[in-house]
Amino acid sequence: MLERANGTLNVAQRGDALVLLRSLADGCSPLAFFDPQFRELLEKQKYGNEGKSRQKKRAELPAMTAGYIDECCREIFRVLRPGGYLLRWLDKFALCMGRHQRITDIYECVDLIAWDKLQMGMGHRARNCGDFLLVLQKPPIIAKKTWRDHGIRDRWAEKVDRKIHPHIKPFRLIERLIGATTEPGDLVVDPAAGSFVVMHAAIKLGRNFVGCDLMGG
DSSP: OOEESSSOOSSOEEOOHHHHHHTSOTTOEEEEEEOOOOOHHHHHHTOSOTTSTTTHHHHHSOOOOHHHHHHHHHHHHHHEEEEEEEEEEEOHHHHHTTGGGGGTTTOEEEEEEEEEOSSOOOOSSSOOOEEEEEEEEOSSOOOTTTOOOTTOOSEEEOOOOTTTOTTOOOHHHHHHHHHHHOOTTOEEEESSOTTTHHHHHHHHTTOEEEEEETTOO
16 A cells, blocks of 8 residues: 655655655665656657657656756755765766766765666667666765675676566665665665665565655555
8 A cells, every 4th residue: 555755664655755855854864775767868869769668657757857856865865874875876878977966065976886687778879778876975985884795796787577667676786785785674765766676675684664656666
């Protein structure tokens, strides 16, 4: 059952990302994931399949503006503990255009993981075969004690089932990242949860989860 986004733990809630984030206490979490729905790559490249049968479900998702995304990232900063991590998904167009640099006044980008979804995508030049995960840290910038799994590869291959959700992300990678940066009982935040794969991974590891999505789970 979907609920309005609030501080309720370990349930799939329907709601607005900023509303949820603003309901959370300062420094309540060591880890947040953020996968904003921002169709810049498809709209700029004009592949011609946006809204067609191949991209129908993705086109139906409500897009976020650049300003809204930045505001969410800044609100996540407040929610994170010192030394906490924001793991932000973005496509190669947004990465090459430096969209993440708008928030470098508060975060430091300390790592980057390239996800290969093992499925050929679109592309006028190189084909899009996955996304990127920026590892952004709230000061103080330290690795010791904030990142405990040093076996995570920065080139991660994992296939996903897009029939579950058009933006579903790799469960095994997310599980490893939660294990690397949190302790049992910690709170993991995901204000644009999509398929709620982060929730399932967090609960499996004995962490608490709070998150929502405009379309529900």
